[in-house]
Amino acid sequence: MRTMLEVNDLSVSFDVYGGEVQAVRGVSFSVKEGEAVAIVGESGSGKSVTAQTIMRLISTPPGRIKQGSVRFDGQELLSLPEKEMQRVRGNQIGMIFQDPMTSLNPTMTIGMQIMEGLMKHQKMSRSDAKKRAIELLTMVGIPNPESRISQYPHHFSGGMRQRAMIAIALSCNPALLIADEPTTALDVTIQAQILRLMKNLQKQTGTSIILITHDLGIVADMCDRVIVMYAGQIIETGTKREIFRNPQHPYTKGLLKSLPRLDQSKNEPLVPIHGTPPDLIQPPQGCGFCSRCDYAMRICQTEVPEFTRLSDTQQVRCWLQQSQGGIRGGKGASA
Template identity: 70%
Template sequence: MNPILRISDLQISFHVRGGEVQAVRGFNLEMKRGESVAIVGESGSGKSVTAQSILRLIPTPPGVIKKGSITFMGQDLLAKSEKEMEAIRGKEIGMIFQDPMTSLNPTLTVGKQISEVLIKHQKMSRAEATKRATELLTLVGIPNAHERVGEYPHQFSGGMRQRVMIAIALACDPALLIADEPTTALDVTIQAQIMQLMKDLQKKTGTSIILITHDLGIVADMCDRVVVMYAGKVVETGTKHEIFHNPQHPYTKGLLRSLPRLDQKKDEPLIPIFGTPPDMSSPPPGCAFCARCDDAMRICVDKDAPTYTISETQTAKCWLHDPARKGETA
């Protein structure tokens, strides 16, 4: 079966006053229909920029896609005109943005904002779109939807606004849903409700989901595969079981060590990843994680590691998997 999405060697930079910021440096991903993939990593690792590039939402200037390809359902998205992309955004690919308060128009009712998508892509009348908008609000768990469809974003709580964003993203039954930090700034109870809602909707519609997050805690029960990014590069990929139970890159191990666990002893401290990510306007020639890695070797400083195959479903970009480097130190 052909993948629904294939991203190959994607490189994205932003040209700013201080120079060129290399936000994404060779991202690769293949996704099957109906699959859920999480892209995780610290803030600034390139997750959101990668997601926005799929919908061609990178502001140009200062952003530029320097190299690579993005193929969706056999279509080369980078070769399409802006008008052609408008026909894809919202219809074939939906996106839930990070902050629903700034993503929703405060001067329009939520019903009208959902209806706009339906009128544009489904050619519905205003009355038909309003009726469908009410159904969508009910679907995402908003009570009294027939009344609330005429209310404004400021009349909704943070969790309810996020549900409205999901309703907009799912209005046209897209084949691919990109959720960029969908639970940011929400309390844990609402987080769980939002994630369960996305799982339930995926079962009903068969939508493929890309979940962008820095929180590994919400990944375990949601996604089939995990892509770990650091400093604009993919450093590890694997099934969620492989990533959580058999991580193969020092950065992934560091992320997991810094998470609280239910089986953790009271006097057992969390172990943070010390240091800060590199300056992406001048990334190091070798491994970007080298300065923060306890297992760094001499070669890590000068040369970036290739991607090693750990299993049929797991890869890691680290010199520790080179048989010739066993036992070597910095």
């Protein structure tokens, strides 16, 4: 299968008053054609920044792409001139944002907001674009699209706005769809509808999806592969099955333990992960998670672990998994 997107050693920082926030620190992953990949992590773990960097939506300054490459369909995006990047955005890569209440222009009709991209990228005439917009609204399950098309966002409910956002993102049949917490701002029943919609549309169109979320339930529903991010780094990747059945990083394990389970007895309390993520203005020298980790060793504080391959698909960045971890740790103690 063709590789759609390849992110290599990407680092992004933000220059703020207090110093340099290293939001993303050396992230590498790839997405294959037709694959759905989830990026999971808590707030501030760098998942949204990663996604927006792929689209080059980070405003610079204060943002700064320090190093790395983003190859989309063989083409390097980070060095692409702005004009050509505009041809990629919306056309080859579509994006859905978190909050449908604020992501649509309140003073423009829904139809026009869908048609804009079509007219720009597909060089469609106004009437053709309108026909296609009606088709798209039908496709995302909005009733009466002919009349809905001339309405404004405030006539739409939250769920319907997110459907409209999906219609915008998919309007030009992009090869890759980035969904940045698409259901976080919606209530649970609507969440399920939107996810089902995205899943069906993926089946129909065969787009690759990057789904950014902190909700593991969504991941189990939607994705083939999972990337777990923490403090600007990827700490574990694997297939959905591997991550849910056989998580190896203490953070991933913690995330799963903090979720309620159906087979859990009523009195059994959920286990939270204590503490807070590290300050990324001064990222920790060693493993980012070690201050919250129950299994932390001495070496965890001083050196960042490399990835350990556990299978063809699962990799984890943890000293516990490295054969020489204990030995190196011992050395560190005697030094």
